[in-house]
Amino acid sequence: MAGGGDPGWVRSMQGADGATLQVSAIGFGASPLGGVFGPADTAECEAAVERGVARGINLFDTSPFYGEGKSEQMLGHCLATSPSVQAMSRDQLILCSKVGRYGPTEFDFSGERVRHSVFTSLERLGTSYLDIVHMHDVEFADLREVTQSALPALHQLQREGYVRNVGVSALPLSALSNVLHLSGGGHPPDVCLSYCRSNLLDQSFDRTLQPELQRRRVGSINASPLAMGLLTNAGPPPWHPAPTKMKQACARAAERCGNLASLALRACLARSSASCTLVGMRTAQEVDANVDAAYEALSGKWPTEMQQAFSAVEQELAEVQGMTWPSGLRENNDDSMLTAEQEQELCKQ
Numbered sequence: 001m002a003g004g005g006d007p008g009w010v011r012s013m014q015g016a017d018g019a020t021l022q023v024s025a026i027g028f029g030a031s032p033l034g035g036v037f038g039p040a041d042t043a044e045c046e047a048a049v050e051r052g053v054a055r056g057i058n059l060f061d062t063s064p065f066y067g068e069g070k071s072e073q074m075l076g077h078c079l080a081t082s083p084s085v086q087a088m089s090r091d092q093l094i095l096c097s098k099v100g101r102y103g104p105t106e107f108d109f110s111g112e113r114v115r116h117s118v119f120t121s122l123e124r125l126g127t128s129y130l131d132i133v134h135m136h137d138v139e140f141a142d143l144r145e146v147t148q149s150a151l152p153a154l155h156q157l158q159r160e161g162y163v164r165n166v167g168v169s170a171l172p173l174s175a176l177s178n179v180l181h182l183s184g185g186g187h188p189p190d191v192c193l194s195y196c197r198s199n200l201l202d203q204s205f206d207r208t209l210q211p212e213l214q215r216r217r218v219g220s221i222n223a224s225p226l227a228m229g230l231l232t233n234a235g236p237p238p239w240h241p242a243p244t245k246m247k248q249a250c251a252r253a254a255e256r257c258g259n260l261a262s263l264a265l266r267a268c269l270a271r272s273s274a275s276c277t278l279v280g281m282r283t284a285q286e287v288d289a290n291v292d293a294a295y296e297a298l299s300g301k302w303p304t305e306m307q308q309a310f311s312a313v314e315q316e317l318a319e320v321q322g323m324t325w326p327s328g329l330r331e332n333n334d335d336s337m338l339t340a341e342q343e344q345e346l347c348k349q
């Protein structure tokens, strides 16, 4: 079985104080364990986590926002009951959660809430420390509050040993960059998590933010290689924020390809410059399919039918390349992102 131990599977990611974290090429995105992509069955989630660990995935990412705590609880349960995890020491796993976002419109980046949130996450995940805690979706907040309240609170927890690395996540790349700038004179985050900006639909993370992260020695995680379900044959969940035009282009691409998820993951891993790519999974079958696809991509092996489907898929996606929906406060969005008005216009078409 491909996976752990193979060349290219384990990568070094920059962490706090010049240290590096050894991360698997794909990380386990645990938002589906919180029911974000449909009901999460406990036995299926247990099997998915066990298979992930057995196949060499060592990084798990969750948040109190995913299913309002359900993802953290389910992940904690699955880790506690996994035979593979029981055979490992805690330092062989990289457990990541987040602070600041608690509901679709509920945000709190105050120092007090951050502290309380981290202790709740520790309890749900059954651990005494978290490897990375990200400030979640910071584009919805005043970035000065993020850097002046949440960031120092996380640094305090880092000094106390509850948090090993501090991270930041957002959709707009400029929000991530601005958090680095605003905290630049002091102590910036150790890791950036970008999502939906390095996949078949958009490669702007690799072009614009990653060079800055490398220069500043900040670790990089790329999430949502399947564009939160857009790049799958089953299509996106009903809440997906992409404009109709993007959804239609992805549905056409899926018709031209037997397994769009597998193609999208391969293309992402072949091109992405991030240390770890987070894929959302909730079944052992998805874990197997993704580890196999990742390993083939890293080895440069593409089945012939995938190579043929690749150009057809790229053709279908050409008209929506680089298109991104608005997210959070307008002043925190990238110039290249659609405005809310443009998005409404596209949804009518």
Ligand code: NAD
Binding pocket: 028, 029, 030, 031, 032, 037, 061, 062, 134, 136, 137, 169, 170, 171, 193, 195, 223, 224, 225, 226, 227, 228, 229, 232, 233, 261, 262, 278, 279, 280, 281, 282, 286, 289, 290
């Ligand atoms: P994704 O692009 O990884 O897609 C997940 C969807 O694809 C799910 O419906 C999953 O069941 C499905 N899927 C996975 N493997 C498949 C396969 N082989 N075949 C068919 N379908 C497959 O999107 P995501 O889950 O949103 O992103 C991955 C993870 O990254 C999240 O779970 C979360 O941990 C993290 N994330 C963080 C942020 C943030 O911090 N703001 C944003 C997005 C994602």
